[in-house]
Amino acid sequence: MEGVARKLNPNTNIWTTSKPVLENWLRETKNPMTTINETIQSTSEVIKRLPEFPEIMDKANQALTYLASGQIPQNSNSYNALNTKKSEMTAFRNQSVIGFLVLVIFGLLVF
Numbered sequence: 001m002e003g004v005a006r007k008l009n010p011n012t013n014i015w016t017t018s019k020p021v022l023e024n025w026l027r028e029t030k031n032p033m034t035t036i037n038e039t040i041q042s043t044s045e046v047i048k049r050l051p052e053f054p055e056i057m058d059k060a061n062q063a064l065t066y067l068a069s070g071q072i073p074q075n076s077n078s079y080n081a082l083n084t085k086k087s088e089m090t091a092f093r094n095q096s097v098i099g100f101l102v103l104v105i106f107g108l109l110v111f
Contacts, residue, residue: 002014028034066072072079 005012005014
């Protein structure tokens with residue numbers, strides 16, 4: 001930015017020019033009242049979600065149990081995504097084998 005400012009006006013002092021903007025930004029972001037307000041908002045959000053905490057922990061425990069046992073419930077999005085990816089990989093493998101066989105047959109016929 002300083003290079004552009006100096007091309008426009010060689011006498012530009014970037015620090016003098018940016019001082020009001022930086023002061024305003026610091027006043028808005030580093031103001032103790034702003035920090036207190038943000039803390040209060042964050043705390044209120046946590047308190048609102050506190051009743052959901054046991055259910056969240058149960059789901060996390062269940063997910064970790066499934067992961068540890070190597071199982072994924074069949075009604076989950078992850079299970080469906082894995083099955084889709086498995087089908088794609090199987091189709092790719094089959095196409096690769098067929099392509100390789102065609103190449104070998106072509107090679108035998110030509111040579």
